[in-house]
Amino acid sequence: MILENDVIDEYDLEEDRIVSMSEMSKLKENDLIQKRISKCLTKLVQQDYSIAQMREYLEQFDDSYPELNQEVIKYLETKGFLDDERFIYELLERYQRKGYGKYRFEKNLGKYQFNQELLDVVMEIVYVNQAENLLIQYDEISKRKFEGSLISVKTKIAQRLIRLGFEASRVNELVLNAHLEYDESISLRKDFKKISQKETDPFKIQQKLRQKGYLMENIKQVMGD
Numbered sequence: 001m002i003l004e005n006d007v008i009d010e011y012d013l014e015e016d017r018i019v020s021m022s023e024m025s026k027l028k029e030n031d032l033i034q035k036r037i038s039k040c041l042t043k044l045v046q047q048d049y050s051i052a053q054m055r056e057y058l059e060q061f062d063d064s065y066p067e068l069n070q071e072v073i074k075y076l077e078t079k080g081f082l083d084d085e086r087f088i089y090e091l092l093e094r095y096q097r098k099g100y101g102k103y104r105f106e107k108n109l110g111k112y113q114f115n116q117e118l119l120d121v122v123m124e125i126v127y128v129n130q131a132e133n134l135l136i137q138y139d140e141i142s143k144r145k146f147e148g149s150l151i152s153v154k155t156k157i158a159q160r161l162i163r164l165g166f167e168a169s170r171v172n173e174l175v176l177n178a179h180l181e182y183d184e185s186i187s188l189r190k191d192f193k194k195i196s197q198k199e200t201d202p203f204k205i206q207q208k209l210r211q212k213g214y215l216m217e218n219i220k221q222v223m224g225d
Contacts, residue, residue: 033071033072036061041076044082049082050112052112054076055073058072084114084115085118088114091108096129100165102126102167103166106165133166146182148213150214158172184214184218185218188222191212192209205223206219206223
């Protein structure tokens with residue numbers, strides 16, 4: 001097979017060189033592999049990908065050489081550009097710093113389609129540390145500025161912990177039994193003043209304050225002042 005000038009330029013070959021069909025096919029395959037590797041590296045510069053995610057990316061190329069994708073994956077793994085074990089532990093540290101609970105871990109890690117065995121190992125670490133991480137997040141959140149009744153503040157704290165992915169039963173038990181340093185009287189006085197501007201009936205005022213979760217003894221004290 002005598003090569004045309006554009007083929008010689010594309011594959012950087014010598015002029016007047018004769019190559020076999022199989023050799024030409026191999027040259028084309030190698031060229032496709034290099035082009036796909038280049039595309040993958042461009043993606044990896046922007047962000048990390050799991051092996052499964054990169055495989056999905058490669059599958060979008062519509063051509064007659066789908067088997068080359070595995071060669072690309074193998075190359076990227078060999079060079080350390082794709083490493084699920086490294087990547088999943090980086091995600092573990094990242095999500096732990098964000099204070100995520102196990103449900104957020106499961107949800108976020110699921111999109112990467114990691115090997116189940118590797119995922120099980122990491123999730124076991126998450127399960128073991130759940131109780132400690134929950135206490136850490138509770139302590140951090142409870143120090144924030146809140147307004148409202150004591151019960152409403154505890155509800156807000158519980159909701160935030162649940163949104164972080166901690167089990168609702170564990171969260172509710174912790175929040176219910178924990179001693180929270182919070183004085184609801186400041187917010188109670190504000191709400192009492194606001195309600196009193198529109199309502200004069202003491203019973204209705206009391207009722208509305210109760211609906212907000214304020215303790216009856218505190219309501220009576222504020223209304224008696």
